[in-house]
Amino acid sequence: MATGFTVRPNQYFDSVFLMGVNKRLSATVGVQQSAVLMGSPANKGLLAEIGVGGEGIEAARPNDLIVAVIADTPETVQSVLARLDEWLESDHESGAAPSLHTLAEGLTDRPAANLAVISVPGEYAALEARKAIDAGLHVFLFSSNVSLEDEVDLKRRAAERGLLVMGPDCGTSLIGGVGVGFANAVRRGPIGVVGAAGTGLQEFTCQIHNAGLGISHAIGTGSHDLSQAVGGATTYAALDALAADPGTQVIALVSKPPAPESFRRLLPRLERLGKPVIGCFFGIESSPPSSLVQMVETIDDAVGAAIARIEARGELSPLSLTVEEQARAKLLSGRRAPEQVWLRGVFSGGTFCYQAQQILRARGFQVHSNTPLIPGLALGDPGHSQGHTILDMGDDHFTLARPHPMIDGTLRRQRIQEESRYADLAVLLLDFVLGFNASKDPVAELYEAIVGARRAAETRGGELAVVASVCGTDGDPQDRDLQMRMLTEAGAVVFPSNAQAVLFCAALLDTRQEGP
Amino acid sequence: MKEENDPIRELLERPPVVVNLGLRIFAESLEVQGVDVVHIDWTPPAGGDQEMIDLLDRLL
Numbered sequence: 136m137a138t139g140f141t142v143r144p145n146q147y148f149d150s151v152f153l154m155g156v157n158k159r160l161s162a163t164v165g166v167q168q169s170a171v172l173m174g175s176p177a178n179k180g181l182l183a184e185i186g187v188g189g190e191g192i193e194a195a196r197p198n199d200l201i202v203a204v205i206a207d208t209p210e211t212v213q214s215v216l217a218r219l220d221e222w223l224e225s226d227h228e229s230g231a232a233p234s235l236h237t238l239a240e241g242l243t244d245r246p247a248a249n250l251a252v253i254s255v256p257g258e259y260a261a262l263e264a265r266k267a268i269d270a271g272l273h274v275f276l277f278s279s280n281v282s283l284e285d286e287v288d289l290k291r292r293a294a295e296r297g298l299l300v301m302g303p304d305c306g307t308s309l310i311g312g313v314g315v316g317f318a319n320a321v322r323r324g325p326i327g328v329v330g331a332a333g334t335g336l337q338e339f340t341c342q343i344h345n346a347g348l349g350i351s352h353a354i355g356t357g358s359h360d361l362s363q364a365v366g367g368a369t370t371y372a373a374l375d376a377l378a379a380d381p382g383t384q385v386i387a388l389v390s391k392p393p394a395p396e397s398f399r400r401l402l403p404r405l406e407r408l409g410k411p412v413i414g415c416f417f418g419i420e421s422s423p424p425s426s427l428v429q430m431v432e433t434i435d436d437a438v439g440a441a442i443a444r445i446e447a448r449g450e451l452s453p454l455s456l457t458v459e460e461q462a463r464a465k466l467l468s469g470r471r472a473p474e475q476v477w478l479r480g481v482f483s484g485g486t487f488c489y490q491a492q493q494i495l496r497a498r499g500f501q502v503h504s505n506t507p508l509i510p511g512l513a514l515g516d517p518g519h520s521q522g523h524t525i526l527d528m529g530d531d532h533f534t535l536a537r538p539h540p541m542i543d544g545t546l547r548r549q550r551i552q553e554e555s556r557y558a559d560l561a562v563l564l565l566d567f568v569l570g571f572n573a574s575k576d577p578v579a580e581l582y583e584a585i586v587g588a589r590r591a592a593e594t595r596g597g598e599l600a601v602v603a604s605v606c607g608t609d610g611d612p613q614d615r616d617l618q619m620r621m622l623t624e625a626g627a628v629v630f631p632s633n634a635q636a637v638l639f640c641a642a643l644l645d646t647r648q649e650g651p
Numbered sequence: 652m653k654e655e656n657d658p659i660r661e662l663l664e665r666p667p668v669v670v671n672l673g674l675r676i677f678a679e680s681l682e683v684q685g686v687d688v689v690h691i692d693w694t695p696p697a698g699g700d701q702e703m704i705d706l707l708d709r710l711l
Contacts, residue, residue, distance in 0.1 A: 147694040149674045198695045234692040241670040245689045249662060252681070254673030255693055262696065263672055272670070273662050277677070297658045310667055313684055316677065352663055376659045571680035 136167065139212035140182075140203040141219065142191045147173060147198045148223070149254075154538045156222050165211035166204060171222075172536065174199040175256065181536040197256070238266050252315060253302075254278055260303060261285035268292045268300070275315050276302030276357065279531070283364045286357070290368035299372055302357040306333025309340060309353040316355070317541060319570035320610025324349020326441045327383035329373040331356045334484030334568055335389040335415075335434055337606050338633060341570075342438040344608045345631065348445065351383040352376075358485070361393035367401055378408040385411045385444045387437050391489055392418030392508065402428065413440045417489040418508050432497070433490060433634040456638050463628070464642035472597030475561035478502075478640055479554045480525030481547050483540035483577075484606070487566045487633040488527035494637045495523070500644065505530055520554065523644075525564070541573050544580025551581065555588030555599070562600045562640050563588060566633055567622070569607025569615060576613065578621040585625040600643055601627040604636035 148156075150172075157171040168185055172178040174195030182192060187203040195201055202219055206212045235241050242248055251267035253260055257280025264274050264281075268289065276289075281303035293300045301308050301315075307330070308315045312323045319337055321344040330336035333355060340350045354373035361367050370388070377383045386408060393401070393416060405412045406427045413429045415437040416422070422430050431437050435454045443451050456464070478500075482488045485506065492508045505517035506527040514521055517532045528540045528547050540547045547565075554560055563585075567577045574580060585601055592599035603622045607615040622629045630636040669688040671678035678690035 145694075147692075149693075151674050151676050196695075235689065236692055236694065238670060238672060238691060241672075241689050241691045245668055245670060245687065247687075248668045248670045248689070249658070250667040250669045252669055252671045252673075252677050252688075254671075254677055256695070259695055263693075267670070271658070273658065273667075277673070297656075299659050299662065311663055311665070313667060313681065313686055315669075315681070372659060376663060379660065380663055571683070572674075572676050 136205065136207065137209040137212045138187055138203070138205045139209070139216055140187055140189065140192060140201060141216050142174070142195050143200040143202075143219075144196075145198055146200040148200065150256075150538070151542060154543060158543070160202075160204075160215060160222050163211070163215055165207040166215060167207065168205040169215070170201070170203045172201055173197055174201050175536075177536045238263060238270070242270055249273060250275060250310070250315075252277070257281050257303070261289060264289050264300070264303075265292065268296065268298055271296065271298070273299045274301065275308055275355075276300060276305055277316055278302070279304040283359060283362065286359060286365055287368075290365065294368060294372065299354070299376070300357075300369055301355045304359065305355040305357040307336045307353065308355045309336075309350055311352060312350075314571050317568070317570055317572050318353075319344070319606075319608050321353075321608060322349040323351065323382075325351060325382065325384040325445055326387065327351045327377035327380065327385070328353045328387040328389060329356060329370055329377065330354070330389040331358055331360050331370065331393070332389050332391045332417075332486040333358070334566075334606065335391070335486035335490075337484075337568060337570060338434045338486070339387060339389055339438060341606050341608050342435065342632060343441065344610075346438065346442055348442060351380060358391055361390055361397040361401070363394040363396050367393075367397050370401065371404065374404070374408060378410055383410065385413065385441050387413040387415070387441050389415045389434060389437060389486070390417065391486060392416070398422075411444045413437050413444070417486070417493050433494065434486075435632050435634040454634055454638065456635070456642055460639060461642055464639055467598070467600045467628070468643050470598040471561055471600075472558070472592075472595065474558050475592070475597045475599070477520070477559050478523045478525075478562040478564060478644060479520055479560055480564035481550050481554065482525065482527055482564075482566045483529055483547065484566050484568055484633070485527045485529055487604075488525050490633055491525050491564065491637045494634060495525075495641055498641045498645070500641065505532055526550065541568050541577075544574060544577060548581055548584045551584040551588055555584075555591045558595050558597070560588075560592065560599060562602060562643050564636060564640050565601065565603045565627070566636075567603060567605045567607075567618060569605065569611040569613040569618065571612070573613070578618045578625075582621060582625050585622075585627060589626050601625070602630070602636050602640050602643070603627040604630045604633040606633065
């Protein structure tokens with residue numbers, strides 16, 4: 136085994152671009168492991184973890200490129216590093232347009248700009264967002280690791296200027312039909328939605344589209360907006376905007392667990408919007424009854440309620456399995472070995488992780504997680520599952536200096552392989568998120584791991600139930616039908632929504648408890 | 652704020668014009684949707700020197 140690295144001073148590339156370079160570089164014959172990253176402290180820590188270090192790396196700065204290679208022979212290391220320019224150039228756009236380097240230059244080039252989309256590393260994000268707000272721009276702030284203090288300040292500055300700050304840690308928005316960040320190809324229509332929940336917004340907007348209706352605007356607020364410190368500044372601004380928008384007839388609000396105080400203050404505000412409102416808040420035990428605000432437990436129910444309002448239909452029947460699905464659950468449970476008892480959810484979507492826990496908890500299951508709905512059910516070590524476990528693999532614990540599982544399936548593939556080693560694994564629950572900027576072929580990335588996990592269970596004399604949901608539309612670049620067909624071929628039971636997949640898992644586990 | 656000058660309402664009424672800082676794929680996906688977008692080849696300010704960045708931040 137041989138190790139080598141090179142440092143290129145003042146060559147900055149974004150993390151997704153470098154991920155693509157690393158993927159191709161690591162596929163070179165003889166390469167065991169590789170890393171292509173910028174010299175930030177977090178990245179240097181990651182290099183130390185894989186045993187790569189040295190003076191050059193210690194001295195590297197955040198705008199210096201580091202490429203490290205661990206390979207079978209020193210010759211392979213040298214040959215890969217010698218071809219670095221080729222790796223970088225083959226992926227890098229060589230457009231004719233001159234490069235712009237600062238926000239100010241961008242504004243000179245596009246004086247009519249009214250929205251800054253910012254996805255720079257978290258430590259620089261607040262500075263760039265302040266510049267954008269001061270220049271009169273709305274901000275979509277994808278970056279995470281921005282302090283609450285900075286978030287409060289950014290939102291105060293924006294409010295003074297009548298501007299909107301979507302984020303920080305905002306994954307999705309649909310502004311007048313334009314998908315920003317991780318968003319899907321969704322038609323326009325009369326339903327508006329505000330969300331402190333990236334994949335929650337994607338699931339809601341996709342289901343509305345798939346039901347034949349459309350979205351006026353979907354406004355992401357960032358995952359901390361309904362924290363006590365921030366107090367819902369963007370949520371309020373977005374709700375008021377949708378209330379005033381003539382194209383929005385019904386407003387939905389989807390949120391990860393809000394702070395209790397923020398939630399209490401929000402409710403009366405929802406009642407004053409003057410339009411029908413549907414609320415879906417994960418982690419909220421109960422809320423006061425309201426004739427104007429309809430509270431629902433799942434995103435699917437929020438979709439159903441919104442459509443019912445548009446079509447002036449009556450009461451909504453809560454989400455449930457069909458008779459055929461129940462029969463299928465019973466059939467699959469009967470094939471399990473006695474020691475197969477636990478559910479393991481390996482998710483890319485944070486909101487799906489909360490929703491799954493909520494649905495299972497309501498049905499009497501105790502579910503552990505790295506992002507628990509109830510603090511007492513936090514995993515001691517996110518690296519090891521415990522009982523029924525549902526993981527948000529997009530959480531910072533897993534993604535620090537590594538690509539998010541919605542962009543690259545490596546983290547989830549490794550975890551599925553790990554989980555499949557255990558004989559007590561009964562049900563593997565997965566989510567797949569399609570749309571702009573997501574992995575181009577998310578099912579293909581996990582296909583072999585799914586087949587391998589099922590084969591491992593079969594070798595042990597049991598059968599692993601793989602249950603999957605696909606969040607996407609027929610207009611998304613990944614071909615939703617193809618992704619669903621591939622999952623079926625891999626042996627998974629496939630659902631068009633996360634909530635339905637979770638309900639099916641509950642039936643699988645329930646049936647087992649009752650006996651065949 | 653007067654209704655005729657409400658930047659959020661304007662954002663929702665007209666296609667946005669975007670300045671993109673950070674991940675290039677975000678600019679590319681906006682272009683695919685027909686949005687007027689300019690991508691900035693952003694690099695860490697002050698060579699990534701955190702003390703200098705904090706100083707710049709305080710000046711804003």
